[in-house]
Amino acid sequence: MTTLLHIDASARSGRSDYQPHGSHTRRLSARFVERWRAARPHDPVLYRDLGANPPPPVGGDWIHAAFTPSDRREPWMDETLATSDILVDELTGADLIVAGVPMYNFGMPAAFKAWIDQIVRVGRTFGFDRSREGAPYWPLLTDRPRKLVILSSRGDYGYADRLRAMNHVEDGVRTALGYIGITDVHGVAVEYDEFGGQLLARSLADAEAEVDRLVDRLTRDAAPASCRAA
Template sequence: MFTILHIDSSARPDRSDTSRHGSHTRRLTARFVARWRAARPGDEILYRDVGQNPPSPVTGRWIQAAFTKPHAREPWMRQVLSESDALVDELLAADLIVAGVPMYNFNVPAQFKAYIDNIVRVGRTFGFDRSRPGDPYWPLLDGDGKQLAILTSRGDHGYGKGGRLEAMNHVEPSIRTAFGYIGITDVASVAIEYDEFADERLAASIAMAELEVDALVDRLLAARPSATGRTEIEAPLYGGG
């Protein structure tokens, strides 16, 4: 069974296609998942709303627990890591992560950063050994074939590759870095811009982003086993706008 992990991180609880002040990223992730479900209703969809239910931030006790060998952990350490373990288990179960991540002050929302801090885990998603020759760190999910789709939104415009504000965009680059560190490097992104302008440019950007989401879903579906069980050639996501 193919499993999708659907993550929303917007502080806005509603979607922009159902509410005047709703979230554009929730709109895009919902569209992605609905299109996928229509084509493959038997696939599993895991849902995590970190925007409305943020993970606990990393603390000193969390760090102590995470860097203690599992066999040596005290009961309180296992309790401190229980939420992180649940988030990591979801990630490990997923073949495709669909993450709605709006830009807040040039970076990801604090809620999503807390999520990243909980799933970048020594011994679970990356390895660490001081005695290892060369780099003591290595990704544990490398080779698992996991893919990541980042669906984002921005108030201004020109944050994409070659754009006037590209250097100020720390959303996709920071997500790619964190997920690449644990071994998830097949990444695509779609963005809505002009949110703060609220004019025809925003409408056009939404329409274009929805078409890009549809095309991304169709490309991924084409790489999945058909209803007859025949498997097509794998198609990488690569990194779109």
Template structure:
């Protein structure tokens, strides 16, 4: 089975296909998960809505607790890290992460930045040893394949072209997840949100087609990976 972790980060609560002022990223992420579930109904799906229920931002107490070795942590430290532990456990258990992350002022929403800060954890998702030769940091989630499907939306257009230098969403997310060992990232995004009209409608159609293609692509990859195991079991 493939375990899915479905994350939404939009501050908008509804989906744009169901609500006049709904979220395009919620629309895309829901479409991906529904299409996947139609093909593989037995795969478990865990849902995390950081847009509506943001994780607590990192503060001095969190830093103190996270950088204290686990056996030496006081009860208040474990309590402060409890939310982060839940988020990390969800991520560690996932094979496929589907994240709807809109662009807010050229970067990720504050709620999703708080999520990243809670899951990029020394000793949990990356290792650090100042005495280690060469590179003192290393990823802890590279022990098995995981895929991140990053589904975005933007008010302007050309964030992969004419104004790519202003796009601090996909590069930042790829960097953070790659740092902890999740480097297989697939992407699709809606643009022209501030323009509306046919340009937006066409972009939504293109993004939905891209989502469908991503589902088909990933399903095919998993089927191909499973085929040798099935043959081995029959031999």
């Protein structure tokens, strides 16, 4: 089976296909997962709503605890890393991460950045050794293939070309997740949110059709349970 980790990071609480001011990324991520479940009903799905329940930001105590070897940690250090442990376990247990990540002021929402800071962690998702020949860092999530789907939305348009230099969403997510070993990345985005009208409606329809095609392609590529077990 394929385990999905479904993440939403929008501060908007609803879906734009059901609520007038709902989230486009929640709409796309829900569509992706619903279509996946229709094709593969036995695949487990874990849901994490970062928009409603953002992880705490990383602070000095967190850094101190994370860089302390586990056998030398004090009780307060384990408590400080408890949320990180949960989030890392969710990520490492997933085969496919479906992330709704809207653009806020040209970058990812703070809640999603806090999630990244919690899961990019020495000894858990990347290794570090000063004495290692070459680069002292290496990814730890290379035990099996994992895929990442980034579903985004933007107020303006042209962030794949005209405004490419101002788009720090997909590259920011790709860089962080690639650093720990997740390099198979796919993406779909809605644009024209601030324009509304037919421009937005057309962009939403195009994005939904692209999501459908992506799900169809990825479900065809997904290995059956017997192959995973082998």
